[in-house]
Amino acid sequence: MPQAPLRRYDLMLFDLDGTLVETAPEICDAVNDTLLQFDLEPVTQQQVNDWIGHGTRELLIQALADRGQTSPEAVRHSDVFKLIEAEFAKHYQRRCGTRSHLYPHVREVLEALRAHGVKLAVVTNKEGRYTQTVLDAHALTPLFDRVISGDTLPVKKPNPAAVHSCMAQWSVPAERTLFVGDSSIDAATARQAGVAIWLLPYGYNMGQPIEACGPDRVIEDFRALLSTLAQPAWV
Numbered sequence: 298m299p300q301a302p303l304r305r306y307d308l309m310l311f312d313l314d315g316t317l318v319e320t321a322p323e324i325c326d327a328v329n330d331t332l333l334q335f336d337l338e339p340v341t342q343q344q345v346n347d348w349i350g351h352g353t354r355e356l357l358i359q360a361l362a363d364r365g366q367t368s369p370e371a372v373r374h375s376d377v378f379k380l381i382e383a384e385f386a387k388h389y390q391r392r393c394g395t396r397s398h399l400y401p402h403v404r405e406v407l408e409a410l411r412a413h414g415v416k417l418a419v420v421t422n423k424e425g426r427y428t429q430t431v432l433d434a435h436a437l438t439p440l441f442d443r444v445i446s447g448d449t450l451p452v453k454k455p456n457p458a459a460v461h462s463c464m465a466q467w468s469v470p471a472e473r474t475l476f477v478g479d480s481s482i483d484a485a486t487a488r489q490a491g492v493a494i495w496l497l498p499y500g501y502n503m504g505q506p507i508e509a510c511g512p513d514r515v516i517e518d519f520r521a522l523l524s525t526l527a528q529p530a531w532v
């Protein structure tokens with residue numbers, strides 16, 4: 298009889314920005330390219346870091362509201378926003394891959410998890426057009442079985458729909474599913490889905506300490522995920 302593979306989880310879901318890839322520097326570049334084009338003052342890297350989490354479109358709205366001294370709501374409903382967003386998309390496309398990089402050991406760990414038969418998915422609030430650009434810039438697309446972006450489903454994180462959808466696709470129960478992220482949004486998503494959550498401390502958590510999110514584990518090093526491969530299902 299073939300032996301069941303030794304692994305604690307059958308499905309792992311990964312946040313993108315701040316978990317797999319450090320993206321903030323080039324997002325900041327693309328935002329500031331856009332602001333400059335529309336005669337607005339630049340924003341700082343720290344502001345951009347703290348705005349990451351609700352999607353790149355939302356981040357652009359925050360930046361425009363901050364620089365234009367208006368509310369995000371006013372930006373969202375302004376006639377010119379569509380035009381500015383289209384320009385931003387061009388800048389981001391151009392900047393993507395110039396100052397982003399995979400965090401240490403990400404590729405080797407994902408490859409090892411795949412080799413052990415773990416299903417891997419990206420669950421990000423980044424819009425699909427930008428997610429694809431980042432994944433392609435770092436040759437990550439072939440490593441994932443599924444990618445769910447902020448606009449793939451009618452709802453985004455912290456709604457647990459993306460997690461439930463992946464669990465249903467491969468018939469994996471909650472106790473065999475792990476979410477890996479960097480923010481309170483990821484923690485809330487995992488909790489609402491009833492799955493375990495491990496957080497990396499080096500990403501973007503809107504300026505808050507990661508321990509405050511109450512994760513099952515904080516892992517300093519991506520290689521900690523490999524420990525799940527040495528465990529039988531009942532651990």
Ligand SMILES: O=C(O)COP(=O)(O)O
Binds near residue numbers: 314315349350356
């Ligand atoms: O683009 C964002 O703001 C968030 O992206 P993330 O969900 O991958 O952290």
